Amino acid sequence: MxxxxxxxxxxxxxxxxxxxxxxxxxxxxxxxxxxxxxxxxxxxxxxxxxxxxxxxxxxxxxRAVTREGVRPQKHKLQEWVDLGLLLAHRLPREPMLRAAVQLSVDPKARSLFGTRWPDWIDVGEDLLVEAGKRGELLPHAVPAEIARLAVGAWTGVQLVTEVLPENRDLSEEISRLYRLILPAVARPGILAELDLSPCRGERLLGPAADAGAPVADGTPA
Structure with missing residues (x-):
C-alpha cells in the first residue's frame, strides 16, 4: 500500500x-x-x-473537467453558475487547469489529443436540463445551446482577460458574463435568487465549505 x-x-x-x-x-x-x-x-x-x-x-x-466545490443548491441554475465561477477562481491558481486550457487552444496539441471542451459542455448541459425540468429556464431556452455557447464564451473571456494590460480579475469578468447571459435564459423569479458574486467561487472552496457548512444560495444578483 x-x-x-x-x-x-x-x-x-x-x-x-x-x-x-x-x-x-x-x-x-x-x-x-x-x-x-x-x-x-x-x-x-x-x-x-x-x-x-x-x-x-x-x-x-x-484533470480538466471537475465539479470540485459544486454543492447541491436550491436551484440547478445556481449549480451551473457555481461550476463556472469555481473554475474562474481556481484556474489562475492551479497550473494543471491553466495547462489544460492552454493545450486546448494550442493547434498542435489539439491535433494530437483533442480538447475537453465537449466534456465541459456535457457537464453544463446536464445541469441545465435539470434546471429546465424544474421550471427555472424561460420557455425558449435550449440547454444544449446554452451549454455550448457558454463554454465558448467562458473560454474567450479567459483568454482575453489573460492578455489584457489592465490585469483584470477572471472571477469578476466571468461574473459579468453570467449577468449578461442569465437574463436571457432564466425565469425572473429564479434570476433574482441567484448569487453571481465574483467572490462565490472563493467562498465555495473556503474553510467554511471545507468544514461542511452550507454556502448560501439566494444572494440577490
Whole structure:
C-alpha cells in the first residue's frame, strides 16, 4: 500500500511539473529534459509512469473537467453558475487547469489529443436540463445551446482577460458574463435568487465549505 501511495504521489508530481512547463513555454517547447531537471527524476522513473510527453498532456487534460466545490443548491441554475465561477477562481491558481486550457487552444496539441471542451459542455448541459425540468429556464431556452455557447464564451473571456494590460480579475469578468447571459435564459423569479458574486467561487472552496457548512444560495444578483 505504501508503495502504491508513493507511485500515486510521484505520478501527481510529474503531472504538476509538466503542467507548469506547458503553461510557461507551451506544448512544443516543453521538453522531457526540462521536466527531469525540474523533478529530479531519472528517465527510467519518469517513463515508468508516462512513456511520452503526449501521455503527460493527456494526463493533464484528464484533470480538466471537475465539479470540485459544486454543492447541491436550491436551484440547478445556481449549480451551473457555481461550476463556472469555481473554475474562474481556481484556474489562475492551479497550473494543471491553466495547462489544460492552454493545450486546448494550442493547434498542435489539439491535433494530437483533442480538447475537453465537449466534456465541459456535457457537464453544463446536464445541469441545465435539470434546471429546465424544474421550471427555472424561460420557455425558449435550449440547454444544449446554452451549454455550448457558454463554454465558448467562458473560454474567450479567459483568454482575453489573460492578455489584457489592465490585469483584470477572471472571477469578476466571468461574473459579468453570467449577468449578461442569465437574463436571457432564466425565469425572473429564479434570476433574482441567484448569487453571481465574483467572490462565490472563493467562498465555495473556503474553510467554511471545507468544514461542511452550507454556502448560501439566494444572494440577490
Amino acid at each position: 505504501a508503495r502504491q501511495e508513493r507511485a500515486i504521489r510521484t505520478r501527481e508530481s510529474i503531472l504538476e511539473a509538466m503542467a507548469s512547463l506547458f503553461v510557461e513555454v507551451g506544448y512544443e517547447a516543453a521538453t522531457i529534459a526540462a521536466l527531469l531537471e525540474r523533478t529530479g527524476l531519472t528517465r527510467g522513473a519518469l517513463y515508468f509512469h508516462f512513456p511520452t510527453k503526449e501521455a503527460m498532456a493527456r494526463g493533464v487534460l484528464a
